[in-house]
Amino acid sequence: MRNLLRFIIKKPLIILFAVAVIVFGGIYSGLHMPVDLLPNLEVPVVNIITHLPAAASEDIELLISRPIEDQMRTIPQVMRVASTSLQGLSQVTVEFTWGTTVRDARQVVQAKLARLRNILPAGVNPRLENIRTTLQQVVKYVIYGGTDPVTLRNIVRHDLASRLMDVEGVSSVDVFGGDRRAFNVRVRPETLARLNMTVSNIVAALKKNNLTTVAGYLDRSSREYLIRGDGRLKTLDDIRSLPVIADGEKSVLLGSIAEVSEGRAPKHYVVRGDGIGAVAFVVRKQPGASTIGVVRDVK
Template sequence: MNNLIKAIISFSLKNKALVFLGTVVIIAAGIRSFLLTPIEAFPDVINTRVVIITQWPGRSAEELEKFVTIPIETEMNVVPKKTSLRSISLFGLSVVTVFFDDDVDDFYARQVAYNQIENVNFPDGAVAEIQPPSGPTGEIYRYTLEGTGKTVRQLKEVQDWIIDKRLKAVPGIADVISFGGEVKTIEVTLNPNLLSSYNFGPQDVFDALETNNSNVGGDVIEEGSQTYLVRGLGLVATTKDIESIIIRNVNGTPIKIKDVASVAESFRPRMGKVGRGSDEDVVEGIVLLRKGENPSEV
């Protein structure tokens, strides 16, 4: 052993340039490997899975189990290369997880699951979707929004319509989940006395709102060498647009929404809120990494 060590030392001293060059090559290779190696604090070692989330607002867990969860499980049982199923039914929410063999890739699993979901006869109001392909430890970034003079409703709009879209455009991002804030809505509050005076019912107002909140396609008008496109614009944008919608003509007088109801901005019922530090109501975003992506690059 001593002779071997002496030989190595002797060779290194006699060939300093070669040893130095070899050292540089090894260091460069190590740096390159470090930069290209995917880095995950908690590697995803679970089997390929597909999570099917169905929302049916206002329904009990028993109804979700009977009309949503069990039909989904029945269809998923025939999926090829499936190993097991897990499900949970909550108030207004059903979550079904389908596990596949190790050799099944995510895209195949999602495709076969999506095909089977199409066969499920969901009740009216139930909306099912497949969770983006992210691992259980795919939360790579959390943030909250702040803005001087901005309400949580305005910050929520910025999150949903600007930040969410830009983050999803980043390569390697599977999804962006938003929490907190107020989702803006337009609320029409009917006055029963005014409705009765015009012999109207709530359905009349509903039909008027539905009919007058849409654009209508038309045709073209040719005039000489010019062609003009004709279409009807009816999508509402403000509360005043809604107030001006005509419900019906009574004795030649148009009765509008504002004549029988009040229209104001409001927000959807909240199931909870997010707080940070001393601020009890903030808007938060969670960025999810797509499964198999390199966190150090994303």
């Protein structure tokens, strides 16, 4: 202790310099320290969220929740599996033993879900969430007015969301509300019965004739030309002229047995701002990113 005191008395400039370094280092660290609502949580719980619009809760349980539950119970590290089945929505919660990282848990769950690809209803895409995913929501906005709901949603989804994804620390931007442009096909049942057809035949014909394909490259004179086939249905006339029965002169066009019009895609929830239709979006941050920094850059 005496030697230390003697050194401090003899070398005051060195001590002042060391104190200054410590003080300014602390100030710099305090100003640049990442700030978050809660500490980084590694709770080994994975939620499997699956949407099936217009399906009753009983159908959700039978077609989605039970097959996923049965598959998750085959994982050795799983402690508990629980599910909630609502109209159009299934949530299966998988709790792993402590010591299992969230990354490993998600990988195992993804591998098990891949085995259910041919068992779950067509078009169903389960989405994974964990506790940390919910905490990564840092800011929400509601936009309304100025234009129609279809254009407003397209602006937010394709323009604004794309720009926000370039902000440092942003991991995803989820868009809700607004309207989506759609073509409505109203089939006359008596005409289908006369042609011995069903609605499934109409749906299959629409899917078959609404495709985009790439056929590769064509080499000509040291140049490569991309061969691409765009067979998407873009106008009302494209849909009306679609043959549902292709048999030469006896072909039947969709426009002759159905009423085709332009409208809006069905929706099961409404987002409003000040009482009028609106579009909302949620910004999620990357793990480890500063909440305050991400919010400031988004604004």
